[in-house]
Amino acid sequence: MTTQLEQELATYTAANPKSEELHNRATEYMPGGDTRNSIFWDPFPLYITDGNGTTLTDADGNKRTDFVNNMTTLILGHRPPEVVLAVSEQVNHGLSFPAPSPSVVRWAELMCERVPSLDKVRFVNTGTEATLNAIRAARAFTGKQKLVKCEGAYHGNHDAIQISVVPPLDQAGNAESPDSVKAFPGISETAADDIYIAPFNDIVAAEKVIREHADELAAVIVEPVNGQCGMIPGKPEFLEGLRRITDELGILLIFDEVIAFRIAYGGAQDYYGVTPDLTCFGKVVGGGMPVGAFGGRDEIMSMWDPRGGSATVQHAGTFNGNPMTAAAGVSTLENLTPEKYEYLEQLGEYLRSKLRALFAELEVPMGVTGVASLFALQFTSTEVVDYRTFATNDKNMLKIMFIGLLNEGFVMSNRCAGNVSTAHTEEDVDAFVEAVGNVLRRAGYA
Ligand SMILES: Cc1ncc(COP(=O)(O)O)c(C=O)c1O
Known part of the structure; x- marks a missing residue:
């Protein structure tokens, strides 16, 4: 029987042949086909051709909503x-x-x-x-x-x-x-x-x-x-x-x-x-x-x-x-005016509270951490306050969610951390939370 992770990976591989091809070429010249381990994931990362506002386009022409913003850098979104x-x-x-x-x-x-x-x-x-x-x-x-x-x-x-x-x-x-x-x-x-x-x-x-x-x-x-x-x-x-x-x-x-x-x-x-x-x-x-x-x-x-x-x-x-x-x-x-920070703080809080409501509704042992525009999914029922509590995360669930969200059209970091930029709206957040719910339902939480 194929596992949930195998199914998500099969969908991912089928949707991203050009990225896979680029990755195969890349491995001939760079160890692991990469020059920045923090953005690598198995079986291969996406190769990005364009970023605009909240949208990333990859080499296969797939568009996804980006909640990484180059590891929190792009606070005004892509290409302001x-x-x-x-x-x-x-x-x-x-x-x-x-x-x-x-x-x-x-x-x-x-x-x-x-x-x-x-x-x-x-x-x-x-x-x-x-x-x-x-x-x-x-x-x-x-x-x-x-x-x-x-x-x-x-x-x-x-x-x-x-x-x-x-x-x-x-x-x-x-x-x-x-x-x-x-x-x-x-x-x-x-x-x-x-x-x-x-x-x-x-x-x-x-x-x-x-x-x-x-x-x-x-x-x-x-x-x-x-x-x-x-x-x-x-x-x-x-x-x-x-x-x-x-x-x-x-x-x-x-x-x-x-x-x-x-x-x-x-x-x-x-x-x-x-x-x-x-x-x-x-x-x-x-x-x-x-x-x-x-x-x-x-x-x-x-x-x-x-x-x-x-x-x-x-x-x-x-x-x-x-x-x-x-x-x-x-x-x-x-x-980056004070008003922009207020907007980011409100949108971040909106996102975290919607995720908490979803986890409660589906009775899944997950939490969300973060402050202001920053957030992360935690695959544990333990309150995460430091490294030891963070270490209680279910790593298999993390992988399922990460690849599952890519299949749903959303990008998080490979640790399932994210952040909102001033380009994101409540509609983007609603769609993201729905996608998290879809992945959880596929994983058996209904
Ligand atoms: C808290 C913190 N300090 C330092 C660094 C290193 O920054 P850089 O990747 O630009 O060398 C990072 C990178 O993610 C970071 O998150």
């Missing part, structure tokens, strides 16, 4: 006319220069004006570089080496932080003071020794870990909304507690807002009213172009100031603050 215009105008003036452009000044001004803790900012090209530089800043500023991060948090693809990202539970130690587990082979042996792990959203346990190692700590780095475990909002008392404890002990607090910047006009720190020392950005702030940024208090950021040959920390990057990304970033930020 203002951003396309700004980028097209920049194309006519040059793609990159060996000197700063006026647009980068405006971009930095917009960031510092809206994010409470930003006295100064520096631009890079990925969120990975943003966390790398913020960690370096914390080490240089404090003269200390070690970090605390939360279990199950992804902060980018570099050694210092690729620790305890998705640790196998049989290697992860106890829940209150988890072990540091290297994410994969190849990471420096010392990286795991330089980092202590705390559970997300448990301030009592986190405080113990921080106090135990306080003398060696440069920083505590935290994602105010844990993206990888399903857009889990930090509890206010957790984030406020981290601020209180790090302030008391003279340890820097780094917010990784690569995703969470999306939740309010001034980012997650504005939403929660908690002011970190340093913040990392990515995704939204580049308007769809490659981007990262980090910034914070003047006192710390002045280490990068090269005036008079006095920079303490060196920082180069051929494409840092390039005019193409700056044009897209400026245009996106200028379009």
